[in-house]
Amino acid sequence: MDKSVTIKHVAKESGYSLATVSRVVNGNQNVKPATRKKVVEVIEKLNYRPNAIARGLASKKTTTIGVVIPDIANVFFSSLALGIDDVATMYKYNLIIANSDGIEEKEVNVLNTLLGKQVDGIIFMGHNLNDNIRAEFSRTRTPIVMAGTIDPDAQVASVNIDYTAATKDSTKKLVENGNEKVAFVTGPLIYPINGKERLSGYKQALKEEELEFNEGFVFEANYSFEDGQKVAERVHGSGATAAVVTDDDLAAGLLDGLLELGVKIPEEFEIIASNNSPITKMLRPRLSSISQPLYDLGAVSMRLLTKKMAGEEVEEKSIKLPYRIEKRGSTK
Amino acid sequence: MDKSVTIKHVAKESGYSLATVSRVVNGNQNVKPATRKKVVEVIEKLNYRPNAIARGLASKKTTTIGVVIPDIANVFFSSLALGIDDVATMYKYNLIIANSDGIEEKEVNVLNTLLGKQVDGIIFMGHNLNDNIRAEFSRTRTPIVMAGTIDPDAQVASVNIDYTAATKDSTKKLVENGNEKVAFVTGPLIYPINGKERLSGYKQALKEEELEFNEGFVFEANYSFEDGQKVAERVHGSGATAAVVTDDDLAAGLLDGLLELGVKIPEEFEIIASNNSPITKMLRPRLSSISQPLYDLGAVSMRLLTKKMAGEEVEEKSIKLPYRIEKRGSTK
């Protein structure tokens, strides 16, 4: 089989040296066209395929990027991954994607595996960035970019939207629609994206609208449809007439739970979701949502990584992409 | 940095040879415990991390699996990927995931890249298996397993459910519920999974129920919510009172379109979807659906691949996993 065809065979068969064949394979210009032609012919005849591993060892470049992802089956992250992949492909990189389940120990683990595999760069996605991870980051010279992931200390390069501002805008919108009691239905507050960024956006909005912050309107839950359903009764019972929800599945569950209680949406209760994922457009009523450019978040992260890998000094460490609020049926 | 710590440094620092250090790293038993201990200490002290690339070159194993996926942001495939990843991790393999967009040319392309990277095995997911791909498959000795992907000729190892039987069951169920006109709303018929497997299941059901097959009840569309919405009017206009839909997004769109037309679900129209993805449980009414064990499909594929990589001769080439029909609100 072609399993064993190496550059040596091609060299021998074509009558040229290893170096020349290597040049042809790598598109080096210092090769006479006639030579190139002959070599290419032999390559095709022998069905030679360069061994990327050997190449990687010799050149210290693997054209492979490591991607740490908390859950590949989660639309939010897989959408980012799609953007990452497209740009990576554009730059001839492949992706080693490693699931971390969002568990710190696994994150450290896969990070080390990826570094062992000599990836040229790493894109990290996670819910929060703890010290262990940060320690690993600082132990390597491999360029790293975080996508859709908050670094409270802004040490590592990252690409995000301004979650604080987005949440603030959403909250204000709901207040302006006439709701004096706006609930904040959030994923785990230990994740900085919720506990820091979004919560402070929510508070800022209340302040600017001259409303009191009230802990009773903050509902913490997991990112899931079921949790949304479960929390619906309490949210409704609190007297709130609107909610900013930090996750789409959670928002979908809340919607479902409220409808189950006979609450009219948006007449009696308004909802704004956070990721503008496909389900927001499939539910009835459609969910209004903060629209994050997920694909772009991934794409820009990867683009940034290529720059860092090329050794370009990047001035802007924390890139913020623009967001919108997509008005649909769940708000007035 | 630890970037340059190699096995040589460890050997020198510990006073042992390369071979011994290598043995320690690889858990070889022929090492005196005392020696092992010393070497391990040096490894930790120096923060040595074996270079997987060099190892791959020397050992001809990369502990990396190539995964070809048509769309990583599609729940169906990303759920499979999750199963693949879990089992891969269990066996200490990493995944290079390459998006093919379901385009033949790219599939061939990424396949070659993966082989060039000396992956130890390949999991292929696609909509259909054309001759080009099959040709590539037969040119390599790298083990390959197809996940959730039909090979009409059953040449390549694959893991699926019995789509024909599942579609037949669904159709019969609808007929038994009293529907004499059951529509078949399908993704592209050029995909064997639709054009061969599912369509023939649909036909078989009609035959067994002594109903005529009528092309007018077959609606071809793309796998998307929008296409479902668009086709709703035609489906309803055809006089059909139920539909088997080969994709969940498509089914969701059909549901939405029908509701828009004022059709009562399930009283006036019943729907059975095909993938039991999360959205089937989020819509109102909930979509009844064929339930494929997506995660398992991936997990079993990967498990099968490990066997093939270990050189075990696998008797069963086409593994069929069990399916169920999940009854929910969209059927009576």
Add this chain to the structure above:
DNA sequence: TTGAAAGCGCTAACAT
């Protein structure tokens, strides 16, 4: 139980 040495397949100076 340990070590020496020959590669794995390729790239990248350095020569010519």
Add this chain to the structure above:
DNA sequence: ATGTTAGCGCTTTCAA
């Protein structure tokens, strides 16, 4: 424009 050669960091006989 082409060739020679010394590695890249590791595994793996083969000896000792």
